[in-house]
Amino acid sequence: MSTQYTAVIWNREKKRYDRYLAGLIGLFLLAFCGLTLALQPEITAETLIIRATGTTALLLLHLTLMIGPLCRIDPAFLPLLYNRRHLGVTTFFFGLIHGVFNLIQFHSLGNVNPLVSLFTANVHYGSLSNFPFQVLGFGALVILFLMAATSHDFWLKNLGPKAWKTLHMFVYLAYGLLVMHVLLGVAQAEHSPVAIGFLGMGVVTVISLHLAAAFFGQRGQFTAAAGEDFVEVCGLADIEDKRAKVCLIGKENIAIFKYDGKLAAVSNICKHQHGPLGEGKIVDGCITCPWHGYQYLPENGCSPPPFTEKVSTYELKLVGDRIFVNPRPHPEGTRVEPVEIPRKHE
Numbered sequence: 001m002s003t004q005y006t007a008v009i010w011n012r013e014k015k016r017y018d019r020y021l022a023g024l025i026g027l028f029l030l031a032f033c034g035l036t037l038a039l040q041p042e043i044t045a046e047t048l049i050i051r052a053t054g055t056t057a058l059l060l061l062h063l064t065l066m067i068g069p070l071c072r073i074d075p076a077f078l079p080l081l082y083n084r085r086h087l088g089v090t091t092f093f094f095g096l097i098h099g100v101f102n103l104i105q106f107h108s109l110g111n112v113n114p115l116v117s118l119f120t121a122n123v124h125y126g127s128l129s130n131f132p133f134q135v136l137g138f139g140a141l142v143i144l145f146l147m148a149a150t151s152h153d154f155w156l157k158n159l160g161p162k163a164w165k166t167l168h169m170f171v172y173l174a175y176g177l178l179v180m181h182v183l184l185g186v187a188q189a190e191h192s193p194v195a196i197g198f199l200g201m202g203v204v205t206v207i208s209l210h211l212a213a214a215f216f217g218q219r220g221q222f223t224a225a226a227g228e229d230f231v232e233v234c235g236l237a238d239i240e241d242k243r244a245k246v247c248l249i250g251k252e253n254i255a256i257f258k259y260d261g262k263l264a265a266v267s268n269i270c271k272h273q274h275g276p277l278g279e280g281k282i283v284d285g286c287i288t289c290p291w292h293g294y295q296y297l298p299e300n301g302c303s304p305p306p307f308t309e310k311v312s313t314y315e316l317k318l319v320g321d322r323i324f325v326n327p328r329p330h331p332e333g334t335r336v337e338p339v340e341i342p343r344k345h346e
């Protein structure tokens with residue numbers, strides 16, 4: 001949580017995650033190359049590398065895009081999210097190898113600069129069936145590069161979470177470009193329709209998971225009654241100890257935590273990468289973001305020293321066992337006395 005560049009700390013979890021990732025990629029590459037060689041023994045090493053690396057990159061991109069919605073649907077997937085950036089950077093590296101091999105294979109033998117040749121060798125930009133699909137792959141690679149290059153927290157701090165998040169939302173543009181790159185490329189190369197079938201399954205899975213996650217996210221929506229400051233949100237029994245209930249009231253996304261016989265409400269949006277604080281839990285007295293572990297004190301929304309992040313806080317009241325929240329936010333870091341839960345309700 002500092003603005004200075006600090007090297008990535010490879011803790012035990014990260015190392016284990018990376019070992020699993022490397023193992024799974026290795027297994028996939030073995031299976032892909034084995035199957036391709038069995039079906040097309042005449043294939044050249046360059047073409048095999050191009051196909052294997054492009055397919056690995058696209059598969060990794062699908063996994064990267066599926067982790068976010070999976071975590072919204074079931075918190076059991078949260079450990080995957082903790083290291084999602086590693087998956088994104090690995091996707092870029094495989095895409096890069098694929099792109100560079102293609103540039104060498106298809107664009108480096110003439111007297112034109114390979115990058116110029118990429119854009120000018122095929123100029124059927126107005127035709128769908130002959131569209132220069134490689135240009136789409138290049139566009140996606142540029143986006144993946146920008147994302148991989150700014151994936152470190154140093155850039156998150158310097159660009160600010162909003163700009164950083166906006167930049168990283170371009171992953172969906174990259175995905176769209178790649179779907180078209182592969183669809184048009186495979187169609188033009190007259191590959192087997194199996195590749196299109198797998199791509200179709202991938203696209204349907206990614207879209208369905210995002211729709212399902214959006215549906216789950218709608219569940220905590222409330223509206224303030226005219227003239228009322230407080231909105232009834234839930235009962236005490238609806239919140240597990242050291243956990244939160246998330247509610248959306250107008251534009252306010254609020255997490256109400258129950259801990260140590262008290263209730264406190266803060267913004268649901270983490271200052272790091274806008275992770276959902278209300279899906280985290282109280283650890284050592286602090287609200288702990290489920291994405292990368294940033295912490296905030298429930299009573300004032302401040303990160304414990306030496307950290308300086310702050311989120312908004314909200315007033316609560318308890319009537320019987322019903323919890324009410326005032327959706328007007330206090331400025332970030334403002335102390336709001338937590339509501340004590342009477343013993344008979346604990």
Ligand code: HEM
Binds near residue numbers: 055056057135141191
């Ligand atoms: C400079 C950038 C790129 C260029 C010039 C390029 C070029 C190509 C070419 C020529 C093919 C057809 C290869 C064949 O004969 O099978 C292809 C296929 C493919 N590309 Fe790219 N590509 C680029 C970037 C990317 C990126 C970034 C990804 C994924 C992240 C990607 C994923 C794929 C996939 C999955 C295929 C289908 C593989 C197959 O044919 O079985 N490409 N690309």
Ligand code: FES
Binds near residue numbers: 270289290
């Ligand atoms: S989003 Fe990274 S710690 Fe909250």
